Amino acid sequence: xxxxxxxxxxxxxxxxxxxxxxxxxxxxxxxxxxxxxxxxxxxxxxxxxxxxxxxxxxxxxxxxxxxxxxxxxxxxxxxxxxxxxxxxxxxxxxxxxxxxxxxxxxxxxxxxxxxxxxxxxxxxxxxxxxxxxxxxxxxxxxxxxxxxxxxxxxxxxxxxxxxxxxxxxxxxxxxxxxxxxxxxxxxxxxxxxxxxxxxxxxxxxxxxxxxxxxxxxxxxxxxxxxxxxxxxxxxxxxxxxxxxxxxxxxxxxxxxxxxxxxxxxxxxxxxxxxxxxxxxxxxxxxxxxxxxxxx
Amino acid sequence: xxxxxxxxxxxxxxxxxxxxxxxxxxxxxxxxxxxxxxxxxxxxxxxxxxxxxxxxxxxxxxxxxxxxxxxxxxxxxxxxxxxxxxxxxxxxxxxxxxxxxxxxxxxxxxxxxxxxxxxxxxxxxxxxxxxxxxxxxxxxxxxxxxxxxxxxxxxxxxxxxxxxxxxxxxxxxxxxxxxxxxxxxxxxxxxxxxxxxxxxxxxxxxxxxxxxxxxxxxxxxxxxxxxxxxxxxxxxxxxxxxxxxxxxxxxxxxxxxxxxxxxxxxxxxxxxxxxxxxxxxxxxxxxxxxxxxxx
DNA sequence: GGATATCTATGCGGAAAGCGAATAGAAGTT
DNA sequence: AACTTCTATTCGCTTTCCGCATAGATATCC
Numbered sequence: 001x002x003x004x005x006x007x008x009x010x011x012x013x014x015x016x017x018x019x020x021x022x023x024x025x026x027x028x029x030x031x032x033x034x035x036x037x038x039x040x041x042x043x044x045x046x047x048x049x050x051x052x053x054x055x056x057x058x059x060x061x062x063x064x065x066x067x068x069x070x071x072x073x074x075x076x077x078x079x080x081x082x083x084x085x086x087x088x089x090x091x092x093x094x095x096x097x098x099x100x101x102x103x104x105x106x107x108x109x110x111x112x113x114x115x116x117x118x119x120x121x122x123x124x125x126x127x128x129x130x131x132x133x134x135x136x137x138x139x140x141x142x143x144x145x146x147x148x149x150x151x152x153x154x155x156x157x158x159x160x161x162x163x164x165x166x167x168x169x170x171x172x173x174x175x176x177x178x179x180x181x182x183x184x185x186x187x188x189x190x191x192x193x194x195x196x197x198x199x200x201x202x203x204x205x206x207x208x209x210x211x212x213x214x215x216x217x218x219x220x221x222x223x224x225x226x227x228x229x230x231x232x233x234x235x236x237x238x239x240x241x242x243x244x245x246x247x248x249x250x251x252x253x254x255x256x257x258x259x260x261x262x263x264x265x266x267x268x269x270x271x272x273x274x275x276x277x278x279x280x281x282x283x284x285x286x287x288x289x290x291x292x293x294x295x
Numbered sequence: 296x297x298x299x300x301x302x303x304x305x306x307x308x309x310x311x312x313x314x315x316x317x318x319x320x321x322x323x324x325x326x327x328x329x330x331x332x333x334x335x336x337x338x339x340x341x342x343x344x345x346x347x348x349x350x351x352x353x354x355x356x357x358x359x360x361x362x363x364x365x366x367x368x369x370x371x372x373x374x375x376x377x378x379x380x381x382x383x384x385x386x387x388x389x390x391x392x393x394x395x396x397x398x399x400x401x402x403x404x405x406x407x408x409x410x411x412x413x414x415x416x417x418x419x420x421x422x423x424x425x426x427x428x429x430x431x432x433x434x435x436x437x438x439x440x441x442x443x444x445x446x447x448x449x450x451x452x453x454x455x456x457x458x459x460x461x462x463x464x465x466x467x468x469x470x471x472x473x474x475x476x477x478x479x480x481x482x483x484x485x486x487x488x489x490x491x492x493x494x495x496x497x498x499x500x501x502x503x504x505x506x507x508x509x510x511x512x513x514x515x516x517x518x519x520x521x522x523x524x525x526x527x528x529x530x531x532x533x534x535x536x537x538x539x540x541x542x543x544x545x546x547x548x549x550x551x552x553x554x555x556x557x558x559x560x561x562x563x564x565x566x567x568x569x570x571x572x573x574x575x576x577x578x579x580x581x582x583x584x585x586x587x588x589x590x
Numbered sequence: 591g592g593a594t595a596t597c598t599a600t601g602c603g604g605a606a607a608g609c610g611a612a613t614a615g616a617a618g619t620t
Numbered sequence: 621a622a623c624t625t626c627t628a629t630t631c632g633c634t635t636t637c638c639g640c641a642t643a644g645a646t647a648t649c650c
Contacts, residue, residue, distance in 0.1 A: 001297060001298045001370065001373075002296060002297035002298070003296045003297070007518075017625090017626070017627090018626075018627060019626070019627085021627085027610090028607085028610050029613080029626090029627075030609080030610070030611085030612095030627090030628080031608075031609065031610075031630080032627095033627060033628060033629090034607095034608075034609090034628090034629090035608090037628080038607085038608090043373070043374075043377045044377060044381060045377050045380050045381060050626080050627065051616075051617070051618095051626070051627075052616070052617045052618055052625065052626050052627085053618085053626080054625095054626070054627090055626095059380075059410065059411050059412065059413060060376060060377065060380040062381075063376040063411075063583075064373050064376055064377065067369045067373045068369075068373070069373045070364050070365075070369050071369045071370075074362045074363075074365050074366045074369075075296065075362075076365075078296075078338070078359050078362045078363070079338075081355060081359055082338045082339060082340050082355065082359065083361070084355075085340050085354075085355040086339060087619075088341060115354065116354050116358075117354065118354060170576040171506045199393070222597090282645085288358070292605095312596090312597070312598090313597075313598060314596080314597070314598085321647090322638085322639090323638075323639050323640080324597090324598075324601080325598090325599080325639070325640080325641095326637075326638065326639075327598095328598060328599060329599090329637075329638085330637090332599080333636090333637090343599065345597080346597070346646070347596065347597050347598085347645070347646040347647055348597080348646090349596095349597070350597095350598085375605090387615090390591085398626085474595075504624075544625095
């Protein structure tokens with residue numbers, strides 16, 4: 001049994017006669033006749049009844065065709081996999097990302113992607129969000145990880161949500177589990193001057209009708225964590241940026257939660273290469289990269 | 296692409312080497328090598344990486360094999376259908392049934408069965424339940440429809456439940472929708488002397504602590520229905536036996552419901568021929584005869 | 591380093607399968 | 621009866637597939 005025979009059977013049933021099926025398949029009528037005869041000989045049952053009226057399925061032919069259709073569908077899936085592989089072969093994928101997403105989100109995703117497509121060359125550039133946008137615009141980057149929302153020149157999908165947390169230095173008594181604005185009001189804050197975090201925090205405070213004292217505005221997340229550990233102030237920054245958090249620092253949620261949305265962006269006007277599409281599937285856990293759930 | 300190539304691919308992966316796969320498949324090692332090479336040439340991608348260590352799937356090979364396994368499963372389904380057809384061809388199915396099941400239940404089932412297996416010769420004998428049992432014992436019947444329960448010499452499956460109803464003649468005022476034992480106590484009843492109905496009804500009355508007057512005991516269900524229509528009494532009999540019920544007769548449920556179970560029986564000691572198995576599936580709406588539900 | 595073992599790939603010759611063109615046979619239509 | 625339209629089969633050729641034998645590569649053993 002081969003795929004051609006199943007295609008012949010399917011087309012004969014669809015067209016009604018061997019002659020019309022032959023035209024459709026671009027082979028001779030005798031090739032169609034012999035393909036069907038060979039299949040019937042192999043299986044040992046008549047699949048079609050035929051005569052001057054053309055050809056119609058027998059009852060067992062109907063049941064066989066049901067399965068045959070599924071096999072033809074699977075052949076299309078195989079062709080898809082194969083064409084995907086051919087499209088990806090020796091292609092490349094250029095990713096840009098701001099630092100904490102580059103450090104904490106991308107490595108696992110890239111590993112997973114390359115497990116399936118080892119021939120794709122992946123590059124990862126660490127840029128601030130404005131740099132990521134620029135690199136997308138200049139065609140230097142295929143996929144950029146940036147905070148959302150973004151302008152309409154980009155197509156975006158949400159990848160993760162990253163909560164802003166309060167880092168507090170170790171003191172004689174630990175801070176309460178749930179902070180209030182009153183707990184925070186006497187504190188001096190170190191803000192994270194990167195990836196629009198400072199403006200997000202200030203906007204959030206304003207929106208909550210609160211005010212706070214800014215002690216420092218620092219670009220390096222690791223420096224901020226160290227300063228908190230040394231008792232120089234409290235900090236507010238995204239959890240991913242704070243990682244890894246040393247023992248000498250408490251982590252608490254804000255009284256009113258704030259999160260940033262991390263998205264994957266592509267340039268809206270650029271058609272996606274197969275590698276880009278596949279990696280977007282990894283990031284959003286779709287298609288073959290859907291999360292395995294217990295059956 | 297053909298089934299043999301998919302079997303080769305599957306076996307190579309399972310066995311680890313072309314040489315071991317060749318032994319398994321009872322072909323030469325070079326036949327295995329060329330089958331794989333032909334498949335890779337047709338698809339245009341390498342499915343296996345191989346050398347002195349044997350053969351391992353490439354990533355695209357894994358994805359292709361996933362679909363290939365499903366195709367091999369479908370081939371087994373096709374083989375099953377085909378073997379089933381061969382087993383059934385020119386076989387026969389002998390059914391015996393008591394009258395109302397023969398009249399009302401079997402025709403649709405037999406039609407459905409023969410639509411799929413037109414080559415099976417079906418015979419239907421109408422016998423009372425004792426006659427059905429005897430015919431099964433004597434090997435003259437493959438499947439018998441009889442009321443349940445039955446002795447352990449038979450394997451049985453429940454096919455339907457058939458409610459005993461009260462038939463009442465048309466009078467100046469219609470009977471209440473829900474009859475009470477008081478409503479029934481002044482009536483004279485015509486009982487159905489067939490398929491253990493009389494004993495079932497008497498047993499039910501006794502179990503409910505009631506008594507009733509028996510006017511007639513009649514064997515013909517159509518005669519009973521006519522007598523009720525003529526005002527000669529009320530009747531208690533299974534609904535299927537009463538069909539078709541003319542306009543001049545009211546139908547009501549008993550105050551305490553009574554149903555008979557109609558079952559399909561086969562002789563416990565006899566292995567089932569394929570036609571018997573398939574028809575039991577029709578009756579119990581299993582396998583390929585499962586009820587279609589909206590998706 | 592050389593010999594050996596074990597794996598896959600390929601050449602050779604023969605058998606089997608598949609192709610299109612042509613035609614035979616059957617059945618429906620005119 | 622003649623014609624049309626369908627499938628099945630023959631013919632001659634081409635392609636594919638087979639086992640046997642062997643080439644080539646690589647790991648193991650001495």
